[in-house]
Amino acid sequence: MSAVEISTVFTVFAVSLGSLFFLAGTLGLLRLPDTLTRLHALTKADNLGLGLIVLGLLPQVSSPLGWIGLIAVWLLALLAGATVGQLLAGALRPSDGTPPDRGGGSA
């Protein structure tokens, strides 16, 4: 199998695996009981999913500048996901350090 076919197979495999993780993250959002665990599911699964999709697309991009662009997208998503996760968790945890109320109920 020529290099092109290998890269295409790799892309299809990686991207589908990545979208699987996205599916898992969304499933977690719907099924898990309260906000903190949903946050956990979302940030972990989605970031991993996006990483796999970016990895899968790398061989399709010819210019190295394109690679940097794709990886920058992933890093920014990581940074944003982490910050928003911390903020939401912080909003749930009262400042005097008592254990966070589980933030259950509707999304």
Next chain:
Amino acid sequence: MSDATLFGLCGAALVGLGLYGLICHPGALRKLLAFNLVGSGVFLLFGAVARRGAASGFGGDPVPQALVITGLVVAFAATALAVALVVRLAQAAGRTDLDPEPPARSEATPERPS
């Protein structure tokens, strides 16, 4: 049916939806949201027209695209002004609906000549 026609119809539906929201929501902020929907519907119509006019190597006719960019910036300026007006009205009168009878609280303010 090309994708341009599909999104043209989608734009027409957005205009109808936005107008419905504009009529049915008494709150000024919801009217503003509905106005932004109508605006994006109109610009989507422009986009469909641009896509139909794609020729000589461009993905779409650049003139309507330029008009949409200008329209988006003007619509943002309008939303910023309207939001500031709504917040200021909420501070001054404690309400943001637009029914004509003057809010009771401001009756007391005397006629202040300029």
Next chain:
Amino acid sequence: MSLPAPVDLGLAALVLGLAGWVITTSATYRAAEGFVAYGLVLALVWVRLGSVDVALTEAALGSGLTGLLLLRAAARLPADDPAETTRPGPGVRVVAAVLCTAVAGALAAVVLLLPEPAPSLAPAVAANLSATGVGNPVTGVLLAFRAVDTLGESIVLVLALVGLWSLAPDDAWGGRPGFLRGPAAASPLRFLAQVLPPFGILVGIHLLWIGADHPGGKFQGATVLAAMWVLVLVAGLRQPPRVTSRPMRGLAVFGSLVFVGIGTAGAWLAGAFLAYPEGLAKPLILSIETALMLSVAVILGLLLAGPPEPDDAAGVRS
């Protein structure tokens, strides 16, 4: 009648679904959240329509900054606002629904009846684009063929800023804009506000630079810069400038003044107002774009920062 690509159908359905959610949901704050998601999906629709410049503007300005404005405003609505609770009677809703469906139906019919060899200015733009020296046709139209629209629009932004400032109470004149003033920002936000802006500024300048030949341009760059400035303001690392600060006003007006200056110079050197002398088109256009990007970024940031509030107003507010 070939069906459009499934991804287009999916996007159209998603856009209409989100729009329906924004209209029908009860709480305003939820509707504003829905609007942000709606704007991002709409940006994908613009990519499918082949207008990448517009997709950038829609994502950054249409859903990003407008969403921030609407979310901040929804958070500040008075709790007992009658607008939140009253709903028009079913009669009004039915009449409105019939009227709006009629309008949408008429529009859809007209869209379907548009002439088949669609009239287009693309060939005319392609023929004259070389005279403007830029490769991106949209930038060519915005800054050369229809330069007066862009000039008018930059002045509309300045006027919106003056109109916004005039809404302040009298004693607040000279104070600092207060929309973004909030509780002491949590440390992750401060961390983000320290890490992200350098990358944001680089991306903004990159958008401006490639805007001459590829999708990008000054408004998109300005929006990214404004977003970075607003992030810093929300995180509380910097104070928004006072309304009467002379340098800030000069910067807000600088881009439009450069545009008018170069346009007037064109009236003598290149025969018509807003015309560019032979060969000098690209450098002039780039200098106008850079000046406009700075001004528009400042104006967008100030529009988001809102009207000035008196200094003694409680700094900490929900």
Next chain:
Amino acid sequence: MVSVQWLGGLFAGVTGLGSTLLLVPVMLPLAGLLLAIAFGGRHPRRIVLALLPLGLVAAVGIAAVVLEADAPLRYDLGGWAPPLGVTLQADGLSAVLLLVTSVVMLAVGLYAWPGFGVPPGSSETRTSFAFWTLLLGVWGGLNLVFLGQDLFTLYVALELLTFSAVPLVCLDGRADTLQAALRYLLFALLGSILYVLGTALLYGQFGTLDIGLLRDRLAAAGALPPAAIAAAALMTVGLLAKTALFPLHLWLPPAHAGAPPAASAILSALVVKASFVLIVRIWFDLMPALLTRSAAEVLGVLGAVAIVYGGALALGQARLKLLVAYSTLAQLGYLFLIFPLATSPAGNATGEVLTGGMLQLAAHACAKAAMFLAAGLIATSLGHDRIGELAGVGRALPLSVLAFGIAGLALVGIEPSGAYLAKTLLDGAAQASGQWGWGLVMQIGGLLTAAYLIRVFFHALSGFARPPALRARPARYQELLVLGLALCSLALGLLPPAYLAVVTVGRVAAAGGGLP
């Protein structure tokens, strides 16, 4: 004698500019606006008062050049001709409108000089900075609307106008004016988004947005295609919302009554007319075929209802400013009578009807500005403007009440006034085309206007024994200025027909006319 030659030389220099003269009314206010914001402090007021006379000279120059050349002035911006580029054009219509705008702007600028100054103590106040800057924005927007020839550039001009006019309404920051300004902004935004929707359909159908090219392609297309009819309907409804014609008028009275007097004078006299002029451009320039359809009747009926409805409501108002605002609603109705009348088969009716319409517009602009300014003087001096308690104000403020009276007479249409000449022209067209109904409506409108004027004067000229205590005396020059503006409207009817002919310069449609 030296000054006359110098003036003649200056004037020749101005008219010698030819088509670049078109840039002055557009760029003067906008550049002034940018400089006013950059400098701030006391500069905006000075910049406005420096630019207003220049604008008047430019407007007079354009009118002279257009009248003498008997052809419209065109200027392709950026050197690109339509359909790619955007062109500015000054035909007879825009020359008259530029002239009226610069006259009313100059009067209002001089009137508001003391009211919006910066007190010696502070370096800058909100109202002074905002008022003068927004005044330049209104002026620039108006001039661009009158000169623009591209439908999307006209949209940007309308937005310039809206963003300058709305903050003027709630300049004093009271809750009811804020609500009036917000309702005005929402109506205006709905109007302009419907207008843009119309331009999108026109571009989709014809591939250009230039009015001249669109007219030619529409004429070549013979029957109006559905997109053109839908576009005309949407744009007209949108512009009617901005002009506050009868069914869409809810926002106007509280907005115009709540604004400071100088601002409400500009809002009623000029800002509302900009969107009306665009309707005239669409119906007379873009699609003359629309004039023959029953749609023109609908506009006429709406105008007639507005005349009666506005007049009746004005009668019942308790506050003077609200009375004047409702009078604006009524007088706007007259302007919309020109659409059904332009279809009359008698000779060159369109030119005559259009001249009548423009005269009514100009006469109403001067008279309504004078009325709002006079009402402002009375309200400032008495501290209130409740009509019921105006007893003795005739004795306390003779000049202001005289100015208000003359402006009122000019609106009613007494012999020498512009409104009289306008009504005569419109009546003539009505009789010629056998549509006597519109003539009857005009008479009823005149009666209603006279009625609410008499009501005001019944209170103002009674109770001379105890003139009310005045909180502040208006400056003498302000009263004379308002009187001058009112007399200007009263004497508009004396204009020689040679000058009136300027309205029909460049009316290509007039030749084809609205003939069935």
